Amino acid sequence: MSDSEQADAGTAEEQGPVEIDEEMARHLANKREELFEKFEIPDGFPPEVLEEAEARTEDVEAEIQAELDERRDLRDLTTWTTDPIDAQDFDDALSVEERDDEYVLWVHIADVTHYVSPDTEMWTEAVTRANTVYLPAYTVHMLPPILAETVCSLVEGEDRLAHTVEMHLDKETLGYEEIDIYKSVIHSDERLTYTETEDRLDSDGEPLHDDLSLVWELADRMHEQRKEDGSLVLNPRRDRAHTIIEECMLKANKAVTHELMWDRGVEAMYRVHPQPSPDEWGEALQEIQELDGVSVPGDKWDEPRKAVNATLESAPKRQLDKIQWAVMKVMPRAKYMNDPFGGHHALNFEIYGHFTSPIRRLSDLINHWIVATNDVPEDLVALCDRASDRQKDAEQCEREYRDFLEEVGLSPDAVNNRGIEVVED
Template sequence: MTDDQAYAGTAEGQGPVQIDEELARHLDNKRTELFEEFEIRDTFPDDVLIEAKNATQDPEADIEEELESGDRVDCRDLTTCTIDPVDAQDFDDAISIERLDDGRYHLWVHIADVTHYVHPGSEMWEEAVKRGNTVYLPAYTIHMLPPVLAETVCSLVPNEDRLAHTVEMKIDPETLSYEEIDIYKSVIHSDERLTYKQAEKRLDDETAELHDELTLVHELADKLHEQRKEDGSLVLNPARDRAHTIIEECMLKANKAVTHELQWVRGLEAMFRVHPQPTPQEWDKALREIQELDGVSIPGDAWDDPRKAVNATLEQAPGRQLNKIQWAVMKVMPRAKYMSDPFGGHHALNFEIYGHFTSPIRRLSDLVNHWIIYQNEGPEDHDLAELCDHASARQKAGETCERLYKQFLQEVGLDPHAVNARGLEVVEDEEDAELTEEEADTESAELDL
């Protein structure tokens, strides 16, 4: 089996985690309990499913019609790929890159064009608003959109033409600033779906397909990453691999480009992402807690900016203390939230303004921002400030539900990471059931993509 085929199926070549029927009932009951507590909608109403089915009867004809209309840019000749976790079910984003003759980076970030099918006034839109986001539990996903859209028609699967919203950027190789930004509707054709591990292997193999493109985009992403750290962006996972760095930095760059267009070029209200900063006293408390850890010392020249102090400390600290350093920071960090007014910025990222655009399959904020960038106004019949508050609340509910479900899995002897990567299989004979207790990898809080 080639690495291109290996992503299908379970992680690391292992089979699903096996459980008996009684434990399966316990898990089902726990999910039902959590869904009721956090008002998570586990099933779609019939009218939503019927509308989704009717809207997606002939996607190929839709794409052909869009191309013939002249309203789409044909990007199918670009070499394009997706990079996602091995267990990903929906592919929101894909990337293409070239180096221009003058040395500039020419980066395209292609995002699934959900608004072609889901628009204000439709049953699917109203259901997406109610849900607010996709909720990912280990081996159990509650989509924001009907599965036919989330997993098939909108998902940027390989070897199929797809409708997309493309953010095209020409980037100076020295300053890394935008020389040009163009945002438009497109049709793309993803050449490959790579997992993070597959992308790492391609980067190491000079003879592999996409090696040159991945090497070039990592060159750009690494520069962007180092620039963010120098500017004071908080980086809680200093050991992130090259493939994760590529996706993180490309999505941040695209989101920033769209936010720039919305705020400074068009002057539009949108669903911006705002992250308040801790008070000086809270930051001081966190830094003192970090400084007192065994084997940990904050570099003297980094104390002036707490974010830079944390970054520098994480890079030098012994591995056994990374979790404690991250937790000391997370305890004092306010929650990021959606607001129609962007000012206040994003403290963790150290961005003056920021917003989400790159995940419309799984986040309401991105879906709404796609509509605004396309229509030059917010959706009718919805107050944007209320949508921001609602999306923030639904995100918190989903994250809390996920955390409590993972705790429950641990309580019954299951490793949430193994369940998430390998899935579950119910076996009839209790003696055949496997309860894994593998030690999970450290999972740090990610920056707000």
């Protein structure tokens, strides 16, 4: 999310939706249909997939009760979700504790593979789609929305099945002392928006204030540690709430990858990001240096990621998008591969993979299955290629739709953050 998008998102709760007339609504619908055909993105779900999803969302409480004996019961652990105000589903939740000699951070992810397994129509459909496509004010889901809105949503005040990543962190280094990944039953105490999280952090004595303050302290340290280690941070001015979620999800993804590669030595869907050549990095830094009011620190030219981080922190707000674009132009595309070696250049992680969004990414869905069963799909290489290709198509589709919105006089960021309402006048 760019700096301007964050500003718009921050005020979306007070602003109403973007108003358009019926003719413009038809215009947008026609453009979406054209793009979906061009990129082979299926909008509606086949009846058999919807029927299967409907059947899996019945008798929720009874099914959770039946699962309790086979899972870790974490319902007494203080747990909460943090999402945008307009979120329809809540697929990740956090818990945190400080102990005498360690911190313990729990990242709970909705247990999608309990409901979507390789022998289901929903799994087949997920492989076809490979990801959820997010256009401004319009979403094409990877899995039927009823899952995300019911059994795979960690809603406040209800028991839910989860896949938990429990991380015991060294107090000095925040390195992993122990990683435990297991199926669980959780109970979310509260559903917070990003704005509410910011308010609670400033309000001593309010519910969750102490937990949020602790997790913010950890997230802030993890963020600074990543930058120091050479991780590229293109959004340096994120608020505390977004930073908490981003850093905790990165920590959980990295922990799962560590478990899969170093402890089990299994193939999985790893995220590999090649690095630009030295000449390409040089071109990007030169382009950034020539921007008005921008200066790349002279002592950082030999460490391009750190150079960009330092420049973004001191650059005028009006130049942030241009700096980000100069970097993105030289960055090779990240892709999914069945082994992690090659690393993730932007994050500066030796190995990395996705786990925290199985409701919207095929890679995470498959990694959940591998973690839970140790069963690696035979066609894993083909699945990696498909996920990479479909992500590229989804991003291009979004880019062309955003360009179209600008052509017809609509702000893509405003539409994305505030939604659309069709009005007669």
